[in-house]
Amino acid sequence: xxxxxxxxxxxxxIISTDHLTKIFGKFTAVNAISFEVRKGEIFGFLGAxxxxxxxxxxxxxxxxxxxxxxxxxxGYDVRKNPxxxxxxxxxxxxxxxxxxxxxxxxxxxxxxGIYGLKMTEIRSKTTDLLQKLQLxxxxxxxxxxxxxxxxxxxxxxxxxxxxxxxxxLDEPTSGVDPITRRQFWELIYEAAAEGVTLxxxxxxxxxxxxxxxxxxxxxxxIEALDTPRAMKAGFxxxxxxxxxxxxxxxx
Amino acid sequence: xxxxDHLSKSFAAVQAVKDITLxxxxxxxxGIIGPxxxxxxxxxxxxxSLMLPDSGSASVVGLDVVKxxxxxxxxxxxxxxxFSLYQDLTVEENLxxxxxxxxxxIRENYDLIAPIYSQIEPFKARRAGALSGGMKQKLxxxxxxIHKPEVLFLDEPGTGVDPVSRKEFWDMLGNLRKQGLTMxxxxxxxxxxxxxxxxxxxxxxxxxxxxxxxxxxxxxxMPLYAVRSDNMYQLIKDLRTLDGMADCYxxxxxxxxxxxxxxxxxxxxxxxxxxxxxxxxxxxxxxKPAAPTVEDCFIELMRN
Numbered sequence: 001x002x003x004x005x006x007x008x009x010x011x012x013x014i015i016s017t018d019h020l021t022k023i024f025g026k027f028t029a030v031n032a033i034s035f036e037v038r039k040g041e042i043f044g045f046l047g048a049x050x051x052x053x054x055x056x057x058x059x060x061x062x063x064x065x066x067x068x069x070x071x072x073x074x075g076y077d078v079r080k081n082p083x084x085x086x087x088x089x090x091x092x093x094x095x096x097x098x099x100x101x102x103x104x105x106x107x108x109x110x111x112x113g114i115y116g117l118k119m120t121e122i123r124s125k126t127t128d129l130l131q132k133l134q135l136x137x138x139x140x141x142x143x144x145x146x147x148x149x150x151x152x153x154x155x156x157x158x159x160x161x162x163x164x165x166x167x168x169l170d171e172p173t174s175g176v177d178p179i180t181r182r183q184f185w186e187l188i189y190e191a192a193a194e195g196v197t198l199x200x201x202x203x204x205x206x207x208x209x210x211x212x213x214x215x216x217x218x219x220x221x222i223e224a225l226d227t228p229r230a231m232k233a234g235f236x237x238x239x240x241x242x243x244x245x246x247x248x249x250x251x
Numbered sequence: 252x253x254x255x256d257h258l259s260k261s262f263a264a265v266q267a268v269k270d271i272t273l274x275x276x277x278x279x280x281x282g283i284i285g286p287x288x289x290x291x292x293x294x295x296x297x298x299x300s301l302m303l304p305d306s307g308s309a310s311v312v313g314l315d316v317v318k319x320x321x322x323x324x325x326x327x328x329x330x331x332x333x334f335s336l337y338q339d340l341t342v343e344e345n346l347x348x349x350x351x352x353x354x355x356x357i358r359e360n361y362d363l364i365a366p367i368y369s370q371i372e373p374f375k376a377r378r379a380g381a382l383s384g385g386m387k388q389k390l391x392x393x394x395x396x397i398h399k400p401e402v403l404f405l406d407e408p409g410t411g412v413d414p415v416s417r418k419e420f421w422d423m424l425g426n427l428r429k430q431g432l433t434m435x436x437x438x439x440x441x442x443x444x445x446x447x448x449x450x451x452x453x454x455x456x457x458x459x460x461x462x463x464x465x466x467x468x469x470x471x472x473m474p475l476y477a478v479r480s481d482n483m484y485q486l487i488k489d490l491r492t493l494d495g496m497a498d499c500y501x502x503x504x505x506x507x508x509x510x511x512x513x514x515x516x517x518x519x520x521x522x523x524x525x526x527x528x529x530x531x532x533x534x535x536x537x538x539k540p541a542a543p544t545v546e547d548c549f550i551e552l553m554r555n
Contacts, residue, residue: 047413048413048415048416049383049384049385049411049412049413049416050383050384051413147288148286148287148288149286171411174410174411174439175286175287175410175439176286176287176439177285177286177289177439177454177549177553178286178441178546178549178550178553179500179550179553179554180286182500182501185501186484186487186501189483189484190484192484193484203411203412203413203414203417204440205414205503206502206503209503209504210483210501210503228504229504239503239504240503241414244413244414244415245414245415245418248413248415249415
């Protein structure tokens with residue numbers, strides 16, 4: 001256990017947990033989960049409502065102390081160095097987007113400042129980002145006036161602003177139209193191709209197929225972890241929806 | 252049962268619902284399919300008499316949503332998208348409250364809700380706020396049904412709910428339909444369209460198509476192929492440069508590739524595409540003709 005950090009560097013794992021557990025009163029929300037995520041991987045983190053995904057994510061992002069067990073993220077122990085972890089990760093949730101009453105440009109500047117980027121860096125990143133998202137004409141519009149899909153794309157790009165090693169995406173495409181949903185996934189692919197590791201939760205089972213590997217949580221435990229292909233073969237299922245149903249409800 | 256004529260509603264500069272006309276027959280599960288911002292909730296609020304239309308008209312069970320709103324509210328059930336029960340009342344108190352508001356009792360209409368309520372009855376002394384997502388949804392459905400409505404409006408019952416609970420919920424709706432209840436359901440999940448008798452595909456306040464799920468997919472004219480290789484991101488990028496390509500996008504484990512040419516036999520097309528991909532160093536290439544889904548059709552309609 002003492003040399004977890006060394007093992008990680010050797011294995012090229014960017015997230016590593018060992019019997020990670022969180023107990024609230026009498027309720028065990030996360031029950032001794034042990035798994036690894038590799039550098040540059042798109043990792044799907046699936047599970048039914050109440051299976052413990054959000055609690056696990058909060059521990060991995062340094063927002064919640066584990067009750068027991070170990071988690072190392074980007075080379076740092078989430079219990080001992082939560083601040084170091086936070087510096088190296090990005091996070092995008094379905095609910096919190098950006099400040100709706102600030103413009104696109106102001107949001108980028110604000111978050112760049114929070115992440116401690118220099119003004120020159122912020123300026124060049126703003127130009128790159130606006131160009132990549134084709135948002136130049138919208139740069140000085142309030143974020144609140146943008147369509148949901150654009151907001152989510154912008155929020156993702158802002159989560160990448162400080163060049164994090166890992167980005168956590170919590171249901172990033174919920175309620176988004178089918179075209180924008182796919183454009184969003186192309187941004188995810190692009191980030192992965194540049195070496196960023198992505199951990200994604202989703203209720204769209206077709207999106208589970210876009211991941212390199214997925215894990216499925218049931219009642220606080222990781223009940224399956226594999227490539228979507230191997231998982232479907234193992235469960236003799238035609239799609240991930242069926243795998244999910246078989247696992248989560250023992251159908 | 253539901254008749255909508257040229258219904259429109261704007262908020263400042265945004266036209267949330269644009270000139271919508273449609274009708275729903277007795278005993279249908281009619282799906283309003285569309286992403287956030289399509290105007291689904293605004294449409295539901297007008298049909299349930301909670302919001303006044305700017306123009307056009309609508310009636311439910313023959314009752315005008317503006318003039319006859321008092322009677323209308325007696326005969327419809329409405330399950331809003333956001334959980335709207337009293338969190339600090341128990342399961343049983345919530346249900347009793349809704350029954351009382353409509354001048355009935357739990358016992359009087361117990362048969363209708365029994366198959367659903369029996370699943371949460373063991374927790375009837377628990378506060379609604381302490382229920383799991385799936386149980387909250389079942390309770391909300393019971394509360395919307397307790398006065399035995401003729402038409403039930405369900406606004407995004409599946410949003411934020413995991414695939415297993417969603418499936419269970421649709422099974423319950425299927426059972427209600429067998430008892431003759433008419434339902435209007437909205438959802439951003441395209442795969443749920445298959446579970447409806449008819450659907451309207453909605454985007455930016457407008458209806459792009461109304462038909463049975465089969466009718467919707469039948470309207471998709473161009474040849475569609477499912478393609479995969481070891482590098483999906485590169486695959487999609489490469490396929491977009493293919494001669495004769497109409498559209499290409501990720502679709503689960505495959506990329507869907509829509510071709511312009513309807514005359515060339517599928518066999519010749521697949522041979523050409525395999526050659527094209529091999530030249531681009533793709534490995535483990537698989538290709539087969541694909542049946543279009545409602546989602547493919549939605550994408551096509553959005554592009555036009």
